[in-house]
Amino acid sequence: MSVWTIILLASVCVLGLKVVGYLVPPRLVERPTPARISSLLTVALLAGLVAVQSLARGTEIVVDARVPAVILAGVLFALRVPFVLVIIAAALCAALLPLAGWMT
């Protein structure tokens, strides 16, 4: 699959889900279970992405400067630092630690 195909198919899926929401009768999803699953699904996917993005190198688990960078990001978000500043701080942390010779 080419990257363009992936982009187009994924976009069609995401837009399609929005359109479907305007077409189904509301009472179908007023019940708590589908709403709860959908909200937890978002949490689980994001948490899985955090883990993979900070630990995986291909299909290997590698602990490197990304780990302290992600921990720093968590602390800064908890302190309500704006999104963009946290991203820059995390990038700097991961870029500078190896230069200082502390981590790969």
Added chain:
Amino acid sequence: MPLRPRSVETRVAFRSGLAVAVAVSLYGVSFGALAVASGLSVWQTSVLSLLMFSGGSQFALIGVLATGGASAGVAAIAGAALLGLRNGLYAIRMSPIIGGPLARRLAAAHFTIDESTAVATAQSTPAAQRAGFWYTGILLFVGWNIATLVGALIGNLLGDVRQYGLDAAAAAAFVGLLWPRLRRRQPIIVAAAAAVIAAVLTPSLPAGVPILVAALVAVVVGATNLFGARGGDAA
């Protein structure tokens, strides 16, 4: 200065829509830079923001592509679509608020995301809710796409990703999207379990697939309401 209540409330909706659009657009810059860093071209990055227009799904797509490349395409699409499921629920909630002919509601679909739904449902009158939705959705669409393009051009200049810590920045972006959702015990437990499962399965499954398996935790916990206090609430 005598103003009719309706226009006061509509102005409030406009102001909060504008504030949210500006703040959120700013992280479109980080998305653009990270998308290019994960192997997309500037064009592909911009088209993705125009067509998909859902931050979480877009970050997920480039996150999976960054670790697995184009061969992880199916997992990348599935991840983006699953993260986009909640937009469908927002659409159900917004449908009676938008009202009007079906064509208008279908036009609203593309702008139905976390932020426009949040601003709309926070307003006090139906007119202000509608105004809040359209203001936030359209302003954010414009801001997000401009910011994405700027970010992509910056990312293009930077070159090597790891040297600048941009792979860590992607992880930090996911932390930022996740953080506001960890208010109660149930989502915290689901997040911890999903992270552990995704990491443990990484060496034995193709890139992207561990994240999808981790998502099953949400289905199991959500369906049984394990660790939950009471009735569910959508994100």
